[in-house]
Amino acid sequence: MGNKGVNEMNKEKKYSAQECHKKFAIELNNLVWDLLGKTDRTKEEDERMIHAAHASCYHWGEIGEPINLQRGEWMISHVYAILNRQEPALYHAKECMELTEKHKFVDFDLAYAYEAMARAYAATGEKSECEKYMGLAKEAGEKIEGEENKKIFIGDFKSGPWYGMK
Numbered sequence: 812m813g814n815k816g817v818n819e820m821n822k823e824k825k826y827s828a829q830e831c832h833k834k835f836a837i838e839l840n841n842l843v844w845d846l847l848g849k850t851d852r853t854k855e856e857d858e859r860m861i862h863a864a865h866a867s868c869y870h871w872g873e874i875g876e877p878i879n880l881q882r883g884e885w886m887i888s889h890v891y892a893i894l895n896r897q898e899p900a901l902y903h904a905k906e907c908m909e910l911t912e913k914h915k916f917v918d919f920d921l922a923y924a925y926e927a928m929a930r931a932y933a934a935t936g937e938k939s940e941c942e943k944y945m946g947l948a949k950e951a952g953e954k955i956e957g958e959e960n961k962k963i964f965i966g967d968f969k970s971g972p973w974y975g976m977k
Contacts, residue, residue, distance in 0.1 A: 829874050836870035836879070839863045843886060847893065857894055864890045881910040881920060885927050892930040893972065904931035919960045922951035926968055933976040941976045 826834070846852060846860040868883030875883075888903035904927035910916070911924040929944035952968060955961040971977075 832870045832874040836867050836875065839867035839870065840886065843867060843890065847890070860890055861887075861894070877910060877914045878916065878920065881907055881914065881916060881924070884910060885923050888927045888931055892927070892934050895934050895972070895974070897931070897935045900934050901931040904928045918951075919955050919957070919964060922948055922955055922964050923967075925951055926964075929976075930973070933972075933974045936974065938976060945977070 840863075842863045843860055846856055846863070849856065852860070864883075864887045868880065868887055871879035871883045884903050884907035888900050888907055891897075891900035891903060904924075907927050908924045911921055916924070925944050925948035929941050929948050932938075932941035932944060948968060952961065952964045955964055
């Protein structure tokens, strides 16, 4: 291999910090969804899913818009709710709702913010709060304009766990 071959190998693509944050945010988000889709996760995979959800939210927070942060908080809350880790599920659901209200998000994102609150309250066993937010989530879900987004929301909303609250 001559000098040309060595020089070609040294020409690695350089990524900006912004590109790195976006790449990691997307890949970590996808990892969370892959792990959520598994029916037989190990304890180690559960922990990996938690870390990936937090890391994805962090990277979106560095480069994204408020909607990315709101969705990241939803993801973290959802992961904790699925794992029945009540306190962090509710904490991050409230963060998601706060961002939703602050930025006046509607449609798909409002429905999911309500769903996060309902699911977190289901995990805590707070029936009246769970029912309140389930009603708000259903109402907001029915108003989602895009048929595909509505279908996705309804499917997610119907899936468990609801810890005996549904």
